[in-house]
Amino acid sequence: MTYLSPRLTPESIVFLEEASTVYDFTPAEVEYQVSWRKGIVDQLTQLAKRPGRLLDIGCNRGLLMESARREGWHPVGVELSSVAAERAREAFGLEIYPDLEAVWELEPFDVVVAWHVLEHTLNPVAFLRQAAAMLKPAGILALQVPSFDFRAEWVERNLAGSLLCAVHNFYFTATNIRAVLARAGLTPLWIDNDPQSLLLTAYCTRTVPDVDQPAPIDVSELLEEMAAIQEQASSWYKRAEELDAAVAEKNQHISHLEGMIRRLENGRLMRILQRFAR
Known part of the structure; x- marks a missing residue:
């Protein structure tokens, strides 16, 4: 596992996120970004069988949440940056909380999404366990991170700064993410290491103990x-x-x-x- 050391404090990470202009879009660009994320929502809907309750951890400006809401989902968000959270509330009227502890007492979720979040955490295994605890028994945890397997390609495309940066504490490959998921008690349904987008995506469920293991499902x-x-x-x-x-x-x-x-x-x-x- 490749990781950053020393690392920024959580307070420093929040400070940088609140100062970021990455998601400063015009209204037309916002609409495009929301519409583009429908492909992600469609994948989640197929896996979950139907729209339900969705928790978006690290929801930022709420673009994925709004796309999911339009497709019939009930989205709830978690965002550390108060600036980003307020923009999402103002733009879409979304339900967003400041941390995972604030949603602990809510009804469990059919899907928990952590898109480009895991690389920012200080303890990936602990984070995954906490996120998985928010799921219904058959719920799905969806993850996406920059793929360290394609680090040469990130450099060739002049995108190295999107992979190697001060707020990325851990770097994941198709191999080490399986180990991290296993340690967190998660079983991958599907892992895709895409050379076009240079992104690593994983859909997984909580591992069921052998004694209660149901018959396998053909997916x-x-x-x-x-x-x-x-x-x-x-x-x-x-x-x-x-x-x-x-x-x-x-x-x-x-x-x-x-x-x-x-x-x-x-x-x-x-x-x-x-x-x-x-």
């Missing part, structure tokens, strides 16, 4: 459908990267044109001044 057809959805999501990631590159090129072209206009205007002004000087 092969469901997993095939999930794989197809994941392939579509990968194409969306690629398209998003292409759009980002196009926007950057457009902005560079606009800056060049603005520079040319300024030079033309300055030259015209100089000619006028010279005329008066005569």
